[in-house]
Amino acid sequence: MGKGLTSSKTWQKLLNHHEHIGSKTIKMLFSADNERAQKFKTEAEGIYFDYSKHRITDETLGLLIELANERGLPKKIEGMFSGERINTTENRAVLHTALRAPESKQILFDGKNIVPEVHQVLDKMAEFSEKIRRGEWLGYTGKPIKNIVNIGIGGSDLGPVMAYEALKFYAHPDLVFRFVSNIDANDFSEAVKDLSADETLFIVSSKTFTTLETMTNARTARDWSLKQLKDVASIASHFVAVSTNEKEVAKFGIDTQNMFGFWDWVGGRYSMDAAIGLSTMIAVGPKNFRKMLAGFHLMDEHFRTAPLNENIPVIMGLLTVWYVNFFGAQTQAVLPYDNYLKRLPAYLQQLTMESNGKYVTIDGEKANYSTSPVYWGEPGTNGQHSFYQLIHQGTHLIPCDFIGFKQSLNSLPLHHNFLIANMIAQGEALAFGKTADEVRAEGIAEELVPHKVFEGNRPSSTFFMDKLSPENLGKIIAMYEHSVFVQGVIWGINSFDQMGVELGKVLAQKVITEIEAVGKNLKHDSSTNALIDYYLNYAK
Numbered sequence: 001m002g003k004g005l006t007s008s009k010t011w012q013k014l015l016n017h018h019e020h021i022g023s024k025t026i027k028m029l030f031s032a033d034n035e036r037a038q039k040f041k042t043e044a045e046g047i048y049f050d051y052s053k054h055r056i057t058d059e060t061l062g063l064l065i066e067l068a069n070e071r072g073l074p075k076k077i078e079g080m081f082s083g084e085r086i087n088t089t090e091n092r093a094v095l096h097t098a099l100r101a102p103e104s105k106q107i108l109f110d111g112k113n114i115v116p117e118v119h120q121v122l123d124k125m126a127e128f129s130e131k132i133r134r135g136e137w138l139g140y141t142g143k144p145i146k147n148i149v150n151i152g153i154g155g156s157d158l159g160p161v162m163a164y165e166a167l168k169f170y171a172h173p174d175l176v177f178r179f180v181s182n183i184d185a186n187d188f189s190e191a192v193k194d195l196s197a198d199e200t201l202f203i204v205s206s207k208t209f210t211t212l213e214t215m216t217n218a219r220t221a222r223d224w225s226l227k228q229l230k231d232v233a234s235i236a237s238h239f240v241a242v243s244t245n246e247k248e249v250a251k252f253g254i255d256t257q258n259m260f261g262f263w264d265w266v267g268g269r270y271s272m273d274a275a276i277g278l279s280t281m282i283a284v285g286p287k288n289f290r291k292m293l294a295g296f297h298l299m300d301e302h303f304r305t306a307p308l309n310e311n312i313p314v315i316m317g318l319l320t321v322w323y324v325n326f327f328g329a330q331t332q333a334v335l336p337y338d339n340y341l342k343r344l345p346a347y348l349q350q351l352t353m354e355s356n357g358k359y360v361t362i363d364g365e366k367a368n369y370s371t372s373p374v375y376w377g378e379p380g381t382n383g384q385h386s387f388y389q390l391i392h393q394g395t396h397l398i399p400c401d402f403i404g405f406k407q408s409l410n411s412l413p414l415h416h417n418f419l420i421a422n423m424i425a426q427g428e429a430l431a432f433g434k435t436a437d438e439v440r441a442e443g444i445a446e447e448l449v450p451h452k453v454f455e456g457n458r459p460s461s462t463f464f465m466d467k468l469s470p471e472n473l474g475k476i477i478a479m480y481e482h483s484v485f486v487q488g489v490i491w492g493i494n495s496f497d498q499m500g501v502e503l504g505k506v507l508a509q510k511v512i513t514e515i516e517a518v519g520k521n522l523k524h525d526s527s528t529n530a531l532i533d534y535y536l537n538y539a540k
């Protein structure tokens with residue numbers, strides 16, 4: 001699958017085309033075509049996607065789409081939606097799209113319609129969430145639950161915390177939400193230091209219910225809670241679980257009645273719209289949660305049905321391939337111009353890099369081309385006053401995604417105009433820069449001219465939507481999920497396993513044992529041995 005990629009006819013054509021387009025700047029491309037902004041723009045499902053400030057022409061797009069067809073993208077999309085076991089290394093289907101399918105839909109997996117089960121869990125979550133939101137779910141001492149602490153890591157944390165921050169405007173005003181992920185004692189301690197156990201609910205979120213960090217934090221939470229409530233019977237009112245592993249949930253001591261399930265066809269980083277979103281639903285209410293799911297679903301349908309050249313995630317994914325494989329770009333910046341989206345880059349880091357950060361193709365061969373770029377970012381305008389210097393004048397090519405909204409959720413109109421003006425201006429500055437002559441025309445001293453020149457020709461996409469609503473958040477996340485899928489198909493990799501996280505986990509277990517036994521005769525390399533020794537000496 002991977003081997004053929006770089007020797008394929010279309011790849012060769014793209015290489016030639018890249019040589020040709022390399023000499024054309026974005027400025028030149030705009031001068032040559034008055035219609036460019038209209039041509040390289042897609043409006044769908046309430047998203048205005050401007051990709052005209054990219055180093056592409058009609059020919060580029062045509063060739064990239066030819067490549068997508070050559071790699072069988074339309075068939076692969078259908079394969080995912082119809083429940084084929086495309087996660088071949090784990091022999092699993094990849095059906096996160098079923099999590100947001102309306103009740104009327106039928107999605108067969110192993111001959112069974114899975115949509116009713118999805119909605120049963122959603123209904124159970126809704127009933128529970130409403131009880132908490134109305135103050136009807138009482139703690140062991142009879143007080144209503146006021147604090148909700150989600151314990152999870154990776155996909156069992158990043159989705160919940162990102163969505164909570166993104167939708168804070170819609171959140172229940174009297175409930176307090178905390179998210180504990182790190183095994184570092186500081187994380188748990190800070191999260192609960194001002195909370196009282198009799199008003200606190202812990203949601204232990206873990207697909208496997210065996211993850212070291214989560215289970216350690218969950219046990220600490222149980223001890224912390226029992227220390228105050230002094231009766232194991234209190235666990236039933238203060239602990240619920242979200243997992244696929246009923247056996248381990250029961251073993252931990254959580255009543256499986258208080259467990260919200262999901263399925264092995266939902267990957268951890270694709271699970272924020274499954275029961276892993278329980279904290280989100282409690283925060284914003286079942287109605288808003290369902291609106292978010294509807295947004296995901298709209299984007300799913302767009303991805304499944306829109307022609308490739310009008311398909312937002314397809315174009316996004318192909319542009320990433322274009323820059324990574326033909327321009328040597330190593331990173332991709334995501335720059336939301338909405339402070340509520342401050343955790344979006346962190347969320348996308350797991351989604352993109354745990355999915356496509358692989359050098360082995362689906363056939364087990366070593367890829368002879370680059371795969372996932374490093375995704376990173378911060379909200380604008382904060383980033384402008386720190387790392388944008390490098391994006392504008394640094395030596396790396398960094399394609400940027402700008403994400404903005406027409407309306408602000410909080411009405412301070414002046415702020416919003418300033419915010420959006422900055423976002424638009426950044427795209428313009430990156431693309432068109434400032435020439436030496438323009439700098440000189442400002443009367444700048446000659447020796448400063450080179451420092452004040454902006455080469456421009458730096459690509460960006462701009463995504464504009466009306467406002468940050470639950471629906472629009474769903475669309476944004478689904479859009480990136482599917483862009484990741486497109487990239488994985490082109491690169492011929494399995495985007496749905498994460499074998500690369502295993503070795504560190506295994507070695508950590510070994511080191512834990514050695515540290516706890518105050519290890520002697522360590523048999524690691526000399527550096528690792530010395531580090532363990534240093535820690536043990538310090539701990540003494």
Ligand code: F6P
Nearest residue numbers: 154155156206207208211268501
């Ligand atoms: O170690 C990586 C990982 O498996 C992620 O893929 C996952 O989201 C995270 O750990 C947490 O896993 P779990 O939900 O099973 O605790």
